[in-house]
Amino acid sequence: MLPAVLKLCCGISYPHVRSMAGLQRAALAVFGQEFRLLQNRFSFPARSSIRHTHRSAALADEDDVFYQKQGEAALNEALQIVENRDGWTLETAEKNGDVIYSKVLTGNRKVFRLEADLDATADELHDILFFRVEEMHEWNPSIRRITVLKHVGGNTLVTHEVSAETAGNLIGQRDFLSVRHSSKSESCVYLGGAATRFESLPPQPGFVRAEDGPTCIILQPLQDAPHRSRFTWLLNMDVKGWLPQSLVNKALPRAQVDFTKHLRRRLAENNSR
Numbered sequence: 001m002l003p004a005v006l007k008l009c010c011g012i013s014y015p016h017v018r019s020m021a022g023l024q025r026a027a028l029a030v031f032g033q034e035f036r037l038l039q040n041r042f043s044f045p046a047r048s049s050i051r052h053t054h055r056s057a058a059l060a061d062e063d064d065v066f067y068q069k070q071g072e073a074a075l076n077e078a079l080q081i082v083e084n085r086d087g088w089t090l091e092t093a094e095k096n097g098d099v100i101y102s103k104v105l106t107g108n109r110k111v112f113r114l115e116a117d118l119d120a121t122a123d124e125l126h127d128i129l130f131f132r133v134e135e136m137h138e139w140n141p142s143i144r145r146i147t148v149l150k151h152v153g154g155n156t157l158v159t160h161e162v163s164a165e166t167a168g169n170l171i172g173q174r175d176f177l178s179v180r181h182s183s184k185s186e187s188c189v190y191l192g193g194a195a196t197r198f199e200s201l202p203p204q205p206g207f208v209r210a211e212d213g214p215t216c217i218i219l220q221p222l223q224d225a226p227h228r229s230r231f232t233w234l235l236n237m238d239v240k241g242w243l244p245q246s247l248v249n250k251a252l253p254r255a256q257v258d259f260t261k262h263l264r265r266r267l268a269e270n271n272s273r
């Protein structure tokens with residue numbers, strides 16, 4: 001009941017929100033976030049897992065096939081978005097040559113494509129970004145923790161990702177439940193991902209469950225420098241909650257720039273070891 005009433009209030013005030021000044025909007029955003037957390041608390045936990053305690057092996061295999069297919073589909077969809085060269089606009093160009101392009105997809109979702117050249121081979125990056133994904137919080141302060149919940153074959157994972165608190169905490173902590181899939185062709189490595197479901201991990205109280213994907217990373221050796229790679233990352237994220245779109249559209253490319261900065265530091269450490 002309470003969430004319904006709050007939702008109604010937010011709905012009524014929406015036209016006013018559009019005409020608000022920045023600071024007021026930010027304050028409202030934080031309120032919205034709180035509201036969302038409250039809502040989570042109301043709808044949690046309810047779900048029982050008793051039904052699943054006597055699962056047969058056949059059912060487990062069915063799950064494996066489901067995640068495998070979902071991972072592959074996410075990668076393919078994301079690659080199609082990246083490979084379609086129409087409609088991208090330059091968002092930022094960093095001094096070091098990194099660029100971010102953005103594009104608005106049908107349904108009004110804004111996605112970001114970062115391109116950066118890194119001092120590592122595609123295999124090294126595959127290792128850091130996929131096989132050792134649970135170590136990511138050690139070198140990336142934007143991430144609180146990543147847990148692999150399930151391995152399917154050698155190339156598909158179900159992961160739970162928790163973002164770190166941000167300075168000022170304007171965008172509150174998010175958690176993601178994703179399927180991650182990797183594939184290799186000739187010399188390129190492709191990493192794909194998308195939001196998924198996992199019975200024993202419904203949205204957590206205190207977190208906003210965001211949705212990642214379909215998203216992908218392409219790791220491609222540079223022709224004139226085989227020990228370096230072109231890193232192409234499609235960020236396609238629904239951060240959920242009640243944040244103003246303008247704030248989100250600024251935070252996302254910034255998150256990409258930060259991610260790349262920390263990844264470079266991680267690689268430099270590797271190279272000096």
Ligand SMILES: CC(C)CCC[C@@H](C)[C@H]1CC[C@H]2[C@@H]3CC=C4C[C@@H](O)CC[C@]4(C)[C@H]3CC[C@]12C
Binds near residue numbers: 142143163180
């Ligand atoms: C702006 C706020 C809400 C979010 C900031 C945190 C973002 C940048 C974090 C949270 C979870 C993170 C993802 C977690 C796991 C993976 C899988 C890995 O194979 C490539 C990187 C990738 C895809 C991360 C990219 C950065 C990421 C999306």
